[in-house]
Amino acid sequence: MTDSPFDVAEIDRLLTTTRTVRKRLDFDRNVSDQVIFDCIDIAEQAPSGGNDASRRWIVVRDEATKQKCGEIYRRNGAFMIDVAERLAGSGHGKEQVFSSSAYLVEHFAKAPALVIAAIWGIHDDSGRPGLFDSVIQSAWSFNLALRARGLGSAWTTLLNASVDELADILAIPPGVTTIVTFPVAYTKGTDFTPVARRPAEQITYFDRWGYTRARASEDGGTHFEDGPGVVAEVDIDAPPKAVWPVVSDITFPAGADTELRDAEWVTSDRGVGAVFIGHNKLGDNEWSVDNHITAFEDGRVFEWSTVDPANPGARWRFEIMDQGVGSRVRFSVEIGMENNLTYAMAMDSDDPVSVLNGRRKRMKANMQNTLDAMKAVVEDARA
Ligand SMILES: Cc1cc2nc3c(=O)[nH]c(=O)nc-3n(C[C@H](O)[C@H](O)[C@H](O)COP(=O)(O)O)c2cc1C
Structure with a gap:
């Protein structure tokens, strides 16, 4: 530890408290393009297969376009609202996550920006590097960079169930795969804590x-x-x-x-x-x-x-x-x-x-x- 060039405790705090944020997203505070560019620049430092720089980021800002994405999210996530209602007050281990996920289903389009991480390529099960495995690490860096700046998000995949519709709305060409969509906002407060995980x-x-x-x-x-x-x-x-x-x-x-x-x-x-x-x-x-x-x-x-x-x-x-x-x-x-x-x-x-x-x-x-x-x-x- 003494060899570290970093403040390890502070970095570990970032790494262990970057949570999925849904109910504490501040939809009323604007997010500048610049902060999104900054976080994407950081995310782009992540490795990619062949170092071929195939990642692309789509930032949805336009209100009508956000609403269209929100409608898909709501349709694909409707089951979460049902489950949340069923689990409400039950004390079930997944009660909170469903309550929080259902909240996001209803409010997705209110995020000041929806940031989609995509990549040139289609998954062909060939085992070659360069698709999910060239995006995940970068997308997580994006999330960490948000957290470091007082913003937050949730890793969401529900839009991926309607890729054709999404491609139509956002004019995404064939041959591109969308991996994750982040509803990005400042967080209400910045005190997040580590959670219990299996050691x-x-x-x-x-x-x-x-x-x-x-x-x-x-x-x-x-x-x-x-x-x-x-x-x-x-x-x-x-x-x-x-x-x-x-x-x-x-x-x-x-x-x-x-x-x-x-x-x-x-x-x-x-x-x-x-x-x-x-x-x-x-x-x-x-x-x-x-x-x-x-x-x-x-x-x-x-x-x-x-x-x-x-x-x-x-x-x-x-x-x-x-x-x-x-x-x-x-x-x-x-x-x-x-x-x-x-x-x-x-x-x-x-x-x-x-x-x-x-x-x-x-x-x-x-x-x-x-x-x-x-x-x-x-x-x-x-x-
Ligand atoms: C592959 C993947 C897909 C996910 N999809 C969604 C999603 O569509 N909607 C959502 O609200 N959360 C989604 N999540 C967030 C998880 O629910 C979240 O990571 C989990 O509840 C743990 O919470 P934590 O990150 O605060 O520890 C996804 C996470 C991952 C890794």
Whole structure:
């Protein structure tokens, strides 16, 4: 950090507080062309495939033209108003985003400028660089530059569902793709804050898909001290409440998992502090282990730690994410140094990392089997 030529804290503040702004767009304050030019000049510093400068920016200022764009936005976004009304007062995780999105649907054309980022090219699935991947980074820089100047916007794509109509209104020639439209305005106040996102440790995979580290490795190598883990995920076409009974059923993985053979509750309660025993078999090796429930949130989280919750052999965790249209189930494990199978096997070997990764490969397959079985059971029950 000390090598940085920047005020890192200030730059990080910009990067972490550039939010989607809708209800706090100030439609009554004019935005000069100059500030838009300045932000586009900054945005154009972003890389593009082949350095071929194919991006084009369309700024809609004319009132009648804005109204036409607004009409398309309203038509394509009408569903958001319906959803917002349905979710109003429900406390649902997406209530706010739909309320805010619906507000923008009704007020889109009031923004002093609609700025569209476009590019020469049509997506042909060729895998060549130069289309979305030559616009996204630039468009985000534009957004950051706005925020740095007290303006704000929302990344919107609803106009893209009517490209022909849009092309007609704005005289966009064939061969050009519009990627994003920003309703640009000064913001009402400039105090925006970072939001909770899943931490890097949970969504960053090292060397193989699904291989995590609970803590940063000091030398970049794989070490038990850093909490090596595995993640598997599945999307289930059912709401969290339909998935929860399967996720919180301790015997379920026994059917799909090739190591866990059976499980039984030791305690009569089921929340944090409850204990169950898991019976396992790998080759000729059979063992049973105490599992302590370490997180239990109805419909969301079911987590247990083996051996000792304060110093687990492994921490297993199911999480159900409400995707609005279904559930994403995340099954993860962090392997601890009290692990008398993986850790012990690795320590017995002169190549502990290979042993660990061999175990991880197997765990990942078992975990994915478990999730796939859950998906089948839940979706079949609803079919
Ligand atoms: C590809 C993409 C498309 C989006 N489309 C729309 C849209 O059409 N309308 C809208 O109001 N917001 C849209 N958004 C904004 C997201 O809803 C927003 O990023 C999300 O709610 C997170 O809010 P935050 O940016 O403040 O963290 C889009 C965002 C992305 C990345």
